Amino acid sequence: MSNENGPWEGRVAFVTGAVTGIGLGVAQAFSDAGMRLALSYRNEKDKLKTAQWFTDRGREEPLFVKLDVTDRARFAEVASEVSEHFGEIHVLVNNAGVSVFGPTDKATYDDYDWIMGVNFGGVVNSLVSFLPYLKEATGRRHVVNIASMAAFLPGPQAGIYTASKFAVRGLTESLRYNLAPHGIGCSLCCPALTRTNAWTSAMKRPAGFGESGFPETSAEQLAEFGTAFEVGMNPREVGDKILKGMTQQHGLILTHPEHGPDFKEIYEASMAALPDEAVPEARLRIEELRRDAMRKAEQGIGTDLADLT
Template sequence: MTRVAGRTAFITGGGSGVALGQAKIFAQAGCKVAIADIRQDHLDEAMAWFDQTDFQVMPVKLDITDRAAYAAAADAVEARLGPVELLFNTAGVSIFGPLEKATYEDWDWQLSVNLNGVINGIQTFVPRMIARGNGGHIVNTASMSAFVALKGTGIYCTTKMAIRGLSECLALDLAEHGIGVSMLCPGAVNTNIHEAVLTRPEHLRNTGYYGADPAMFAHLKKVIEVGMEPETLARYVLDGVEQDQLYILPYPEFRGTLEDIHMRVMMALARPEDDPDYEKRVAHGVPGGERRRADA
């Protein structure tokens, strides 16, 4: 069990959407919360809500791709709210279209936010958590795209599958320090994530896809407006953190798809009886064999 009450949570993207839902639910659970966001208008709107409560919430304007700014933000938050022991790498961006039309800038923008932004959070806070020895928990927001590839989502899917590998390895590395790791994989959520293109840096504007196109925004919003509400999703996250769950997967509509994907993986995997060198590799502790003996 991971205790959350009384601890300080740092939530990226906290001014809106999925991350704001997390901020509200974890504040209600007794956390002191820092909401970091690149958009001042989102921070202002979020604080207008929090100012009507007794929750301890601190807004932080932050570009999570800026490592020096990230370190400064961490110092400011910990000086005011205390040591950060709950880290939510939630901020993310998306833009969709066929890979053959992508520009380098399309790649660089999504990788810089969706992957490097998570890495920056980990690099900033994990050494502090370990040094203090009080444990803690990290939630990396990926997507069902961490498991499921869909046409037109190639760059986004690449970033989210990377978060899956990062999270699974991080959980193994941090277990000895009492720091839990969860990977949240949302499906459709009723947010305005499609407006993320408004925060795209000027030097990465060259795109093979779309910009601030009202018609495209309306189309994308229609797709996700039937999705789960952010606070509902955040309640799953709270339960997952308290229960130290590695995978937080609150979308049963993906069950059949995941079963099919994993069935095809297992069908493609060679069988021990067909490989004459199998026992030798297992006996010498080649990766995979050690896991098999531990499971047995």
């Protein structure tokens, strides 16, 4: 994709879950790059603290919008509000999520519906609500969906969380090819351990999803689990790396260098699992058509089903 769409200064960005953690790190990095911001939040105290960060630096105050990312009607209202306030919307960052863990074999429908509803459904709701506005805008535009290294690395206590992040990964990698012909960049960001309060998600479970099959976890146990996050990467560093990846039009933004051994293992296991046998020419041709369609999309050339046979 072309990297000649102009600077980020003056571009309007909407970021979900943006008053703490990685969302706040992204907002700060974007602000330092001269972008104008609309930020979603749930907690009033966190919002006030974030607003003070902008005031202390003499920056334009963001448009703060209260939002539950599972609320589709409210999402549509927010997209309209942001458009009316700024005129155009150029950047969309889907960051809001919950980090909830427990043995997948004991999970209930409520466990699945809550975690998938926020982590995957929230991204879906954002895309449906905001993409029409990004397509109408001009100049440099970009979508970033923030998943997790769990999009590549499953864990024994993170089955539903992992499923939600795999889903965001698959959606984003496909969406990139759909948005390229519109001149809109698209990136998947997969951070690893970051200094956030994500571990408190289990304490914020909505009453409507109260029937959990996961073993009850005490506040003390959660706090102990939270100590792991204290050694994580500074969220602002994650935000800076996301901005850099957007600028360089990277489809995949990895922020933590410590996972090289994991990717090597995935690669080697995947290659070893491939059957060592001849492939019919007709099947080879279909796969090459798919690869060609992906290359064309990267160049901003649209494709349809007829191009795949």
